[in-house]
Amino acid sequence: MISDRGTFSVAHLLRLKKAKSFAICSVPWGDVKELFRQQQSDLKWSEASYLSIEQNRRRDRNSLKPREHYELAEVPHEMTEDATGESIACRVIFVFSTADQKVVDKQRKKKIVHIQKELAQLQRSVAAGRYNTKIAAIDKRVTRAFGDGRMERFFTYDVVELTASQLAQQPKPQRGCKQPTHQFDWIFDEAKLKDAQAEDGYSAIVTTVPTRKKNCDELFSMFREQNLVEHANSQLKGPLAVRPIFLHSPHRVEALVFLLMIGLMVYFSIQRTYRANTEEEAPIKEHRMTGAKILTSFSNYTLIVERQKIGRVITPARLSGRQRAILNRLQFPSPAQTLSRRLNPVPEP
Incomplete structure (x- = not known):
C-alpha cells in the first residue's frame, strides 16, 4: 500500500499489518521532526537513483539547467498508537530534495x-x-x-x-x-x-517493508512513481464519469475497458511526443504541456461539410498559429493533407 501524508496514521499501519500487507506512506514532518533532530548528526546519506522525467531529460541532453536530485537516509524506528498503546516496527526514510529546498x-x-x-x-x-x-x-x-x-x-x-x-x-x-x-x-x-x-527540502516516508525485501532506494523509487500510475488511472476513469453507462454483458464491459486503454495510450503518447520535441530553450510551461491542454487547443477546430450536386464535399478550416505549431511539434500532417490522401479530389466545374 502506497499512500500520502493525508491518510497516514499508526492505526493505518497496524490495520495493514493485520491484513499481512506492507505500507509505504508519506508522513507529516511534525511527526518525525524530533526524531530527525536527534539522529541528524548520525544519518548516512546516499543519492537516490530516482530522477523525474524532466531531470532525466536534462541529463540526456547535457542541459545547462540545474540538475536536481534526492538524497536518502533511513532510521529503524517504532511507532505507537496513542488510543491503544499498540506499537509497530518500521523504517523512517528521510528524504532531502535539492529542488524542494530552493522552492x-x-x-x-x-x-x-x-x-x-x-x-x-x-x-x-x-x-x-x-x-x-x-x-x-x-x-x-x-x-x-x-x-x-x-x-x-x-x-x-x-x-x-x-x-x-x-x-x-x-x-x-x-x-x-x-x-x-x-x-x-x-x-x-x-x-x-x-x-x-536548516530543514528546507526535507521530508519523510514511513515503511513497514523489511530491509531484506526492498532497500530504501528501491522503496523511494516505488513511492515517487506512484503518482504517474494515479494520474493515468484518473484519466482512465474520467470518461466513465461523464454519464451513466449501462453495460449488459461482460463482453461490452471488456470492450469499453480496452477502448479506454487505447485512448489513454494515445493521450499519453501525444503528451510525451510533444515534450520530447520541445526545444531546450522553450518556456517551462511548454516542457510541462499535458495531453489535455494539447487537445483543448483544437476544441474550436471544425471541418466544413457541404452537400453539392457531386455529393458531399469536406473542406478543412484554417489552422491557427498555435494549432499549426502543435502539429509541427508532434510531426503530424495537417487536416488538409490528411483529407487529400483519404478523399477523392473535388472535380473541376
Missing part, C-alpha cells in the same frame, strides 16, 4: 518581503495618527498581512499607547495627518528564519 526558500522569502512591506506601511499609518480611533483594527490588519499564518512565527509586534511625555515630544504632524496616540513596532526574527531554512 520552499524562494516562496518563504517572497511572503516575508510582502509581510514586511505591509507592516512597514501599517507602522507609518499609525505614526500618522490614522488609527487613533480604531486601535482594534491594527490587529486585524496584521492578521491579514500574515495570510495563512505560516510566516507569523518569524514576526513579533506590539501596540503601545504613548505617554503624556512622549506625546509632548512628538513633532508637529504633517498636513493631512494627526497627532498619533499609539506607537506600532514590529521585529523580524532572523534566528528563527535560519532554523527554518
Whole structure:
C-alpha cells in the first residue's frame, strides 16, 4: 500500500499489518521532526537513483539547467498508537530534495518581503495618527498581512499607547495627518528564519517493508512513481464519469475497458511526443504541456461539410498559429493533407 501524508496514521499501519500487507506512506514532518533532530548528526546519506522525467531529460541532453536530485537516509524506528498503546516496527526514510529546498526558500522569502512591506506601511499609518480611533483594527490588519499564518512565527509586534511625555515630544504632524496616540513596532526574527531554512527540502516516508525485501532506494523509487500510475488511472476513469453507462454483458464491459486503454495510450503518447520535441530553450510551461491542454487547443477546430450536386464535399478550416505549431511539434500532417490522401479530389466545374 502506497499512500500520502493525508491518510497516514499508526492505526493505518497496524490495520495493514493485520491484513499481512506492507505500507509505504508519506508522513507529516511534525511527526518525525524530533526524531530527525536527534539522529541528524548520525544519518548516512546516499543519492537516490530516482530522477523525474524532466531531470532525466536534462541529463540526456547535457542541459545547462540545474540538475536536481534526492538524497536518502533511513532510521529503524517504532511507532505507537496513542488510543491503544499498540506499537509497530518500521523504517523512517528521510528524504532531502535539492529542488524542494530552493522552492520552499524562494516562496518563504517572497511572503516575508510582502509581510514586511505591509507592516512597514501599517507602522507609518499609525505614526500618522490614522488609527487613533480604531486601535482594534491594527490587529486585524496584521492578521491579514500574515495570510495563512505560516510566516507569523518569524514576526513579533506590539501596540503601545504613548505617554503624556512622549506625546509632548512628538513633532508637529504633517498636513493631512494627526497627532498619533499609539506607537506600532514590529521585529523580524532572523534566528528563527535560519532554523527554518536548516530543514528546507526535507521530508519523510514511513515503511513497514523489511530491509531484506526492498532497500530504501528501491522503496523511494516505488513511492515517487506512484503518482504517474494515479494520474493515468484518473484519466482512465474520467470518461466513465461523464454519464451513466449501462453495460449488459461482460463482453461490452471488456470492450469499453480496452477502448479506454487505447485512448489513454494515445493521450499519453501525444503528451510525451510533444515534450520530447520541445526545444531546450522553450518556456517551462511548454516542457510541462499535458495531453489535455494539447487537445483543448483544437476544441474550436471544425471541418466544413457541404452537400453539392457531386455529393458531399469536406473542406478543412484554417489552422491557427498555435494549432499549426502543435502539429509541427508532434510531426503530424495537417487536416488538409490528411483529407487529400483519404478523399477523392473535388472535380473541376
